[in-house]
Amino acid sequence: MTTLNLDQANQIIDGALARSREAGYKPMAIAVLDDAGHLKAFQREDGASMFRFDIARAKAWGAVGMGASSRTLAERAKGNPNFFVSLAATADGKFLAQAGAVLIRDASGHVVGAIGASGGTGDEDEEICAAGVRAAGLRVG
Known part of the structure; x- marks a missing residue:
């Protein structure tokens, strides 16, 4: 099994920001975490609000911690809201089950x-x- 290195994390961010700019989206913040949930790389575009880092990281942290995209987690949360509220509380706010992380x-x-x-x-x-x-x-999971 390989590990995610800094060069790959920066390539991921560069590719994501390129797609965002190509599509004309609002200013973005992007967090890349390793398989243990540690921040590997992060960027916040000019004009992105101060909350964007925390939200991006929390989406990614939940995804890697639960082994599923944040979209999948959001769907699961609909059927078991108390469990997902408990997860967010247990994670000291680092867990967010909303679409936007893979x-x-x-x-x-x-x-x-x-x-x-x-x-x-x-x-x-x-x-x-x-x-x-x-x-x-790399592959999207």
Whole structure:
């Protein structure tokens, strides 16, 4: 199994921001975490609000911690809201089950991290995350 390195994390962010700019989305913040939930790289575009980092990181942290995209977690939360509220409380606010984060997988399919974005709609955030992962030659999980 491989690990996510800093060069890959920066490539992911560059690819995500390129897609965001190409689509004309609002200013974004993007957080890339390794498979243990540690911040590997982060960028906040000029004009993105101060909350964007915390939101992007919390989406990615939840995804890597639960082994599923934040969209999937949001769907699961609908059927079990008390559990997901408890998760957020247990995680000291670092867990957010809202669309906008995807898992990062290596060529073998192993989870090596997650990327979360904040600034647009959940769909826009998720779209640029997936584009960033692909731009770095990795797989979206």
